[in-house]
Amino acid sequence: MAGILQALVLSSLLILVLALPITNAFPIGKAPKPRSLHQSILRPWKKGRATFYGGADASGTVGGACGFEDPIKEYGLHTVALSTVLYKNGSNCGACYEIKCDKKNKMCKPGASSIYVTATNYCPPGGWCSPPAHHFDLSEPAFTKVAEQSAGVVPILFRRVHCKKQGGIKFTVTGSPYFNMVSISNVGGAGNVKKVEVKGHKKLNHWTELNHNWGTKWDTSATLVGEKLSFRITTGDGRTIVSHNVAPSDWQFGQTFEGKNFNL
Structure with a gap:
């Protein structure tokens, strides 16, 4: 009889020891919440x-x-x-x-x-x-x-x-050798553009900020013709992304080029 009682006590202790890591893994009320289905939310309702x-x-x-x-x-x-x-x-x-x-x-x-x-x-x-x-x-x-x-x-x-877009950010360049207009679309992440910069590979070998003309249109009087064009985009939430050499040196006005995009 004593042997049976001893076995029961040992079994109970073993069950208690095994249970401790589980019950003490998270304090009461502190269990981790499941991953949100709305990770992309920026603002409250x-x-x-x-x-x-x-x-x-x-x-x-x-x-x-x-x-x-x-x-x-x-x-x-x-x-x-x-x-x-x-x-x-x-x-x-x-x-x-x-x-x-x-x-x-x-x-x-x-x-x-x-x-x-x-x-x-x-x-x-x-x-x-x-x-x-x-x-x-x-x-x-x-x-x-x-x-x-x-x-x-x-x-x-x-x-x-956040905006979830397929493909890269699109840049359409119009205008003339003396005035360039860049239209920007398909922007992921925040979606809205706060700042646009352009850089070439020859004379325009430094980042040059464009002026916000209206809507999604940005302009510059810098000489872009003959340059391989890279763009640096900053969105409304402060994130920045660079698309290197998206337009070849022989690009033409009216063409659209596709760069990198924000991954969520």
Whole structure:
């Protein structure tokens, strides 16, 4: 009988010892949280409102105050025109947002998930877009993903997110030998461009900062013709990326070149 009791005690002690590393691995309430599904989030949720424009095929969104030549081709059907507070004189062109309909409103589509949109246009003051409103004039295909078309305008929740893009940052150079305009698109990460610098391989062998002209357009009077062009881009969150020799020395005006992009 004593032998049986001794065996039971030893077994209990062994079980306790084995359990200790598990139970003491994390203090109560301190267990690590699972990896977030929203690692790309830059900002907390805020309240705003949304309307729509551009037609069912979004053809009316082409062009606009950000200077993208063909937003549909570059960013798809889910784009947005920002109100003055959000547009910030074009400095937020290319930024990305996650938007969901405020489900307290009966015009929200039941069970609709969030949509992700890229800022490609400006919604000028007047009506819903007047300051200080946080207003999003969505493409119609984007709006109807989260709300009934007949609603016209709905309350939303929105937050800034990182942009996930396929391929590299695109640089289109136009102008003349004496004035060069560089259009920049398909920017990942923060999406919006804060600073652009260019460097050649011969006379322009140092980084030269471009001027912000409007939207996604940047200009310089530096002589770029005949130079292999490298670009250094700084986005709105302060991150910098360099694309070396993206344009050969015999590049021509109107051509588009593709460089590196931000990996999330």
